[in-house]
Amino acid sequence: MRVLVLGATGYVGGRLTPRLLEAGHQVRVLVRHSEKLMGRAWANRVEVFEGDLSQPETLPPALEGVEVAYYLVHSLGVRGDFAERDRQNALNFANAVSKVTHVIYLGGLLPSAPKPSKHLQSRAEVGEILRSHLPTTEFRAGPIIGSGSASFEMVRYLTERLPVMVAPRWIDNSVSPIGIRNVLEYLIAALDAPPLGVVEIGAEPLTFREMILQYAEERQLKRRIIKVPVLAPGLAALWVGLVTPIPNRLAVPLVEGIVHSLVADTTRAQAIFPTIHPMSYREAVRLALLRIKENQVETHWSGAQNELPTYHLTDWEGLIREEQSVWVRATPETVFAVFSSLGGERGWLAWNWAWRLRGIIDKAV
Numbered sequence: 001m002r003v004l005v006l007g008a009t010g011y012v013g014g015r016l017t018p019r020l021l022e023a024g025h026q027v028r029v030l031v032r033h034s035e036k037l038m039g040r041a042w043a044n045r046v047e048v049f050e051g052d053l054s055q056p057e058t059l060p061p062a063l064e065g066v067e068v069a070y071y072l073v074h075s076l077g078v079r080g081d082f083a084e085r086d087r088q089n090a091l092n093f094a095n096a097v098s099k100v101t102h103v104i105y106l107g108g109l110l111p112s113a114p115k116p117s118k119h120l121q122s123r124a125e126v127g128e129i130l131r132s133h134l135p136t137t138e139f140r141a142g143p144i145i146g147s148g149s150a151s152f153e154m155v156r157y158l159t160e161r162l163p164v165m166v167a168p169r170w171i172d173n174s175v176s177p178i179g180i181r182n183v184l185e186y187l188i189a190a191l192d193a194p195p196l197g198v199v200e201i202g203a204e205p206l207t208f209r210e211m212i213l214q215y216a217e218e219r220q221l222k223r224r225i226i227k228v229p230v231l232a233p234g235l236a237a238l239w240v241g242l243v244t245p246i247p248n249r250l251a252v253p254l255v256e257g258i259v260h261s262l263v264a265d266t267t268r269a270q271a272i273f274p275t276i277h278p279m280s281y282r283e284a285v286r287l288a289l290l291r292i293k294e295n296q297v298e299t300h301w302s303g304a305q306n307e308l309p310t311y312h313l314t315d316w317e318g319l320i321r322e323e324q325s326v327w328v329r330a331t332p333e334t335v336f337a338v339f340s341s342l343g344g345e346r347g348w349l350a351w352n353w354a355w356r357l358r359g360i361i362d363k364a365v
Contacts, residue, residue, distance in 0.1 A: 004069040
């Protein structure tokens with residue numbers, strides 16, 4: 001088939017695209033900037049169209065001749081009203097499509113009783129827009145667990161860095177995580193099925209506490225979780241943003257999404273895709289840690305915001321090493337000259353008083 005992937009530079013899309021190519025499909029991608037595909041092994045095997053969902057006039061050329069379209073884009077983590085942006089993008093896409101026979105969309109699970117968070121409500125709204133305008137399969141998934149995923153990195157950094165955690169009572173709410181490998185299996189299997197409407201997918205449910213403790217067991221770490229009766233989701237999210245490399249604008253909706261139980265009803269998924277057997281959370285963690293150890297992380301949650309992940313955490317013989325990077329518009333020589341001159345007599349470019357105070361403390365000691 002000729003398949004269009006929207007969100008090919010994102011975490012899921014960046015893994016789905018090469019697998020579609022391996023299956024023999026003709027793959028076309030729509031990206032805002034083609035430069036973001038640089039360095040990807042499959043970049044020269046796909047048709048690349050530059051366009052933006054917020055600019056409807058750029059969409060028709062990419063959609064021409066396409067049979068199936070994967071809608072894997074969202075504005076979470078982007079500054080501003082991400083819900084309004086996602087709403088308008090979905091409407092623009094729906095109005096631009098004419099001959100596509102199947103749209104496959106990856107959304108999020110919804111809590112059964114209380115009102116969902118703004119993030120989950122937005123994901124559901126996008127799915128509703130697509131289903132009301134186009135023949136659509138909407139997969140609803142909980143936290144995606146895989147090397148480089150935002151949900152996995154949140155659990156990983158919290159567990160690695162905090163021997164003792166103070167957690168809110170909703171840490172014992174149930175959630176249905178799913179391994180990235182199984183997500184890709186469902187997305188690809190949907191190509192051979194008619195539009196299915198809403199299909200919930202996930203592994204056996206467990207609590208967020210169990211997710212942390214099972215990760216700790218896999219890493220042979222001793223961790224203790226102290227539950228407190230009151231801890232606002234916003235405050236908990238700010239703590240996540242402080243302790244992990246996930247920025248607050250992404251941490252807040254992630255945390256708000258697990259305040260209520262998110263358990264998948266996988267009855268339809270099992271009936272329609274009987275050959276797909278979701279791996280357990282522990283298996284997904286084990287596989288993610290192996291990929292990290294072997295330095296084979298295909299995509300990272302930050303890929304949709306930058307070309308390379310800005311954070312990298314490694315564990316070598318008990319030594320935790322964290323690397324951070326940032327892109328600057330300067331030559332390597334200029335960057336090195338400035339960077340290597342910091343400290344000493346010159347001090348620092350910001351908060352230099354803290355550097356001088358540190359020197360006084362060192363002398364006093």
